[in-house]
Amino acid sequence: MSQAVQLHQYGDVDVLKVEDVAQPTPETDQVLVRVKAAGINPGEASIRKGVFKDSWPSTFPSGQGSDFAGIIEAVGEGVDDTLIGAEVIGFTHDRASQAEFVVVPQTQVTPKPASLSWDVAGGLFVAGTTAYAAVRAVDVKAGDTVAISGASGGVGTLAVQLAQLRGARVLGIASPARAEWLAAHDVELVPYGDGLKERLEAVGRIDAFIDTRGQGYVQLAVDLGIPRERINTIIDFAAAKHYGVKTEGNGVGGTTEVLSELARLVGEGQLDVPVARAYPLAQVQEAYRELERGHTLGKIVLLPGGVG
Template sequence: MRAVRLDEYGDVGVLQVREVDIPVPQPDRVVVEVVATSINPGEAGIREGGFDPDRTAAFPMGEGSDLAGRISGLGTGVTGWQVGDEVIGWSGERSAHAQYVAVPASQITARPEQVPWEQAGSLYVAGGTAVAMRDAVTPQQGESVVVTAAAGGVGSILVQLLVSNGVRVLGVAGPDKDDWLRGVGVEPVNRGEDLAGRLRAAAPEGVAAFLDCFGQGYTDLALGLGVPPERVVTIADFEAAGRNGARGVFGHASTTADTLADLAAMIVRGDLVVPIAATYPLDEVRAAYTALAERRTGGKIVLLP
């Protein structure tokens, strides 16, 4: 099978697609033939060594967490699943950017046929993070909440979760995302000059919570708007969160198979759409991460092995 591998930390040039053995199903695990697997900024950070300051990782290393596909093998002890079942899940072993991946059976849920493969393969990191960010501030119906990078991979899911909870969402993004944001019930507020003043004008009653998916000073801006620190959440600027008392969230760490099932059910009901910015074949993984690094895409970038 084909799988992404890297032999050292570095830029996209270290990513290689190689022939490796198809995994054999072990006890309590399933092997999934991957149909779709998305890429995420955190994986770029891992590739660059940002999460391994002491350089203790063993190479060669795989890559990728999100996955959707069909079960091709069952280990002993696995019940409730059959070969051919279509599933949504994740790898906790950096191995999803491949044609086949082995994962614990506890890390998959059924894929409803109404959920497109590309969206199914994008739910773990971005969807789980969006759920964790929402839950971190327990938004109340009618509150005004700001989301930055509101049309990005996490933000595009987060704003829809908030809208479905009856929250008034002010979405910070570029003007090219205005139509999409309005289409999902979000009030766009374009990034740029005097953003704080424009947010105050949009929410004269005050901003109740601020959810930052971009970093670069947004938590400081939130505190300047008078948002209580415990209701300022970031997934992109942990240094600032530690300095100013805001909250840093490593969202998908708390994701379960039930989380994915709930998100898939929202897609089926029409309450959630995971926008897909682009798809790439596995062999073009370098190009996919190059596009991701531009931080201009709306929604998720997906690999199709």
């Protein structure tokens, strides 16, 4: 037996339980990973609440989580057994990463650079591939000015850096409390709140807009005159449909190839993944309470392996 986050119904954080489950066994072309760290994400909270039950229903009891980092414990037929003991970053499509063990196809893991801590590696997949896809969707080029809402969140902190790596000037819409982190990463803080449109207009031409928050930012981008093909939201699908803007995120960016590239950038020090806090698996409810309060800097992760 092993432990995993389980939920038996839709609801608030109190439906999340850490329960004994049968330890999974790898089948053909699969690997069994002992999870050292697993990211948590706003989309998982929405799924748990039933927000997306018409599009992505849950079958109960359900596990939870997509991204993880850990050590390959066993392999199935067709997988080289010399991989046992390898440190990897990966993802699952089975809502199963917030657990002591997870089984995935071999093609859904990539080597973890030695320089990455477990908490950084475990929180990389969802936020990283979402940010990567969003930056790619608005075709960021050298010399562009790009505005990014929620610039200090899990996706936003990575999107601002990925846009900079393409040579853009980046405007980070965030709280003044995040000014120090943004300045350290050469991002120009534009405080959110009343008067935001006027503050952005004062900047001059803005070529592209990435929305990671919702809350009217798509309409704001349109009102600023930004071309609609260069506006992308990862959350406000209703506004995207209404205004005809893009909605590219993890669904198109979530590949092993993109994850591998992100891991390389982090390993080489070109991409910083801030971790707000890491919780033991048993404190999954507390972790999601902090996530859902918002205003954290970067990622929140769980540590089933008990290490950071």
